[in-house]
Amino acid sequence: MKTIEVTDLPPVNDQSTLLVVGKFDGLHLGHQQLLNAARSARQEGEEISVLGFSDHPLWVLKGDSDYEKALSSFQDRRQLLEQAGVDRYYHVHFTKEYAQLTPEQFVHEHLGQLQISRIIVGEGFKFGRGRNADTDGLSKLCERNGIEVTVIPHVTFNGEKVSSTKIRSLVTNGNMEAAQGLLGRPFEMTGIVEKGEQLGRELGFPTLNLGDIEEYVQPFPGVYLGVVEVHHDSANAHYYSLISAGYRPTVNGKTYKVEAYLLDFSGDLYGKTVTVKYLRFLRGEENFNGLDELVDHMKQDEKNARRILGLANTR
Known part of the structure; x- marks a missing residue:
């Protein structure tokens, strides 16, 4: 898949293109429906292209901190779109200046560069200055x-529209099973294993510290059952894990961190790329009365995790 950074007009494209437009944060079930429709409608000689935006408009235009972070990093989106059969990804840098484009400018000047045969958008799509144009306006301008x-109806789950906003709320409240239902896969973070204070190793629970995750929405502070995927040049390895996300009050932590204890693993993962996948919330973060009480709870967390997974206890 070819990725094209768009900071002004996109470059002229001479290949017949079926274009899908949307935010694509998280590539949830609604986004997947758009891409399914594109694959079904694709004709011989057409490329499937996606035009997506770098940041949420409510963060860029109004500074709403609820929309500063994302469900998926830029690299996540690239990988998921490529897996979905997309040929080109136009990554639009959404700015206050870009938001001032009129509907006519967006369609005739920007989309006019791309030799589009068809456009697929979701129901409720709005665009142009002040988001004043809708799918009817898009159809008239494109005609x-x-x-x-083609306008694809909202995908619903239990009668409610699937949206990135809803999933973001579920993640920040620790409702990982519900988030997985709407995403079609676990909520996950991919980053680089950094060297930490190694306190976990001293306590008998060596953990990896996940770095380079600043783009992601922060899960509710607590302990989760999950999976860690370790990326290798050949086949990746997967391990059931206990994931700790939060501020570590027992050891006077000040910043939000994500750590993972891999069940039945020993070794050094420093510098490795790993993906942490959240399956289930186990308990909230607590401020224990010292390290001994912390270790007791960590042992109980592992017992609970192994019971849920049907794995033998090793302690």
Whole structure:
């Protein structure tokens, strides 16, 4: 898949293109439905392209901190789109200046660069200055250029529209099973294993410290059952894990960190790329009365995890 950074007009494209437009944060079930429709509608000689935005408009335009972080990093989105069969990804750097484009400028000047045969958008799509144009407006503007517009209805789950906003709320409240239902896969973070204070190793629970995760929404502070995928040049390795996300009050932690204890693993993962996948919330973060009480709870967490997974206890 070719990735094209768009900071102004996108470059001219001479290949017939079926374009899918959306935010694509998390590539949840709704986004997957758009891409399924694109694959079904694709004709011979057409490329499937996605035009997605770097940041949420509510963060860029209004500074709403609820939308500063994302469900998926830029690299996550690239990988997921490529796996979905996308040929080109136009990564639009959404800025206050970009938000001032009129609907006519967006369609005729920006999309006009791409030799689009068809456009697929989701129900409720709005665009242009002040988000004043909707799917009807898009259809009318595209009709002048002979471009067909297909609008895909909202995907619902238990009668509620699937949205990145809803999933973000579930993650920040620790509702990982519900988030997985709407994403179609576990909520996950990919980063680099950094060297920490090695306190976990001293306590008998060596953990990896996940770095380079600043883009992600922060899960509710607590302990989770999950999976860690270790990326290798050949086949990746997977381990059931206990994930600790939060501020570590028992050891006077000040910053939010994500650590993972891999069940039945020993070795050194420093510098490795790993993906931490959250399956289930076990308990909230607590401020224990010293390290002995902390270790007792960590042992109980491991017993609970092994019971849930059907794994033998080793302690």
